[in-house]
Amino acid sequence: MSIQSITHVEYHCADADATAAGFCADYGFTSIPPEPGHLATTESQGARTLLLRQGGIRFLLRSATDPAHPVARYVDRHGEGVAALALGCTDPQAALERAERHGARVLDRAGGLVAGFGDTSLRFVAEQPAADHDEPAGRLLDALDHAAICVPAGELAPAVRFCEAALGMHRIFGEYIEVGEQAMDSSVVQSVSGEVTFTLIEPDTSRRPGQIDTFLADHEGAGVQHLAFRTGDIATAVRTVRGRGVEFLTTPGTYYDALAERLGGTAIPVDTLRELDILVDQDHGGQLFQLFARSTHPRRTFFLELIERQGAGTFGTANIKALYEAVERQRAAASV
Structure with a gap:
């Protein structure tokens, strides 16, 4: 029953056609026909569904054509966002039964859907070889590296236990981050296959409210804050999508001034990292490079990340703090 991958992301939006056009124009996704048996082939009446692909990433975009449709209710409450993560399993039925035994609430038994984090559900599906589609x-982009999920204060430890017991994942990393008077706690859980990774985050409500508190308030509960797309060449990816109009969060020059002392050499030249605002960190396996797109979401409750891994399997602590600070600068600027 083990979980092998995230086969697709179900993203609910106001206009699937417009959202698809943005993903294709900005990030190079292509619209593809759904594979046999795919959820997109059995869409319910009252919703528009499109399937996008790039590398191993699949986005199932859904928008309501009927205002009473569940997609419309999701968007009305949360704004556009990730409504479900589809987990490819060797035995979806066994995976659902295990999750149910460990407290997961079944939402649609036939569809393999269980409650996950707030209104972001988990769907157990068969792991199948990807269909061969021509790509430009x-x-x-190659794959979905991880999903970052915000949960209310006090729910981080239960969320980790749920992932371990119900999903068979294990905790690989954790970090408590303080930025000024704000703080958050995080844990990273991963499937045995190594292909499904959730970064779970909760605010420290004993400190001054910050961006995680703002997310939970504006999103109206737990949910996916960002998705990270893995690439084999982050410098080229950033230059390309920036040339298409995508804006990224900036990094102070002092961050790069300290890199030599903190890390020694970097696999990508520091001048390139500085030019493109790319963050770099390392773990016992190697280095990772990250950059976060500026949120264009009306509620600022969803954004995208580009990440390149050169041996690193986890996350560096300096990057998590740098991300927090970058998002906080954007949040502060938006409130002026």
Whole structure:
């Protein structure tokens, strides 16, 4: 029953066609016909569904054509966002039964859907080889690296236990981050396959409210804060999508001034990292490079990340703090 991958992301939006056009124009996704038996082939009446692909990433975009449809209710409450993560399993039925034994609430038994984090559900599906679709030359993105999920204060430890017991994942990393008078706690859980990774985050409500508190208030509960797309060449990916109009969060020059002392050498030249605002960190396996797109979501409750891993399997603590600070600068600027 083990979980092998995230086969697709179910993203609910106000206009699937417009959202698809943005993903295709900005990040190079292509619209593909759904594979046999895919959820997109059995869409319910009252919703528009499109399937996008790039590398191993699949986005199932859904928008309501009927205002009474569940997609419309989701968007009305949360704004556009990730409504479900589909987990490819060797035995979906056994995976659902295990999750149910460990307290997961079944939402749609036939569809393999259980409650996950707030209104972000988990769907157990069969792990199948990807269909062969032609992609345009110069593909930028390879896979979905991880999903970052915000949960209310006090729910981080139960969420980790749920992932371990119900999903068979294990905790690989954790960090408590303080930025000024704000703080948050995080844990990273991962499937045995190594292909499904959730970064779980909760605010420290004993400190001054910050961006995680703001997310939970504006999103009206737990949910996916960002998705990270893995690339084999982050410098090229950033230059390409920036040229298409995508804006990224900036990094102070002092961050790069301290890199030599903190890390020694970097696999990508520091001048390139500085030019493109790319963050770099390392763990026992190697280095990782990250950059976070500026949120264009009306509620600022969802954004995207680009990440390149050169051996690193976890997350560096300096990058988590740098991300927090970058998002906080954007939040502060938006409130002026």
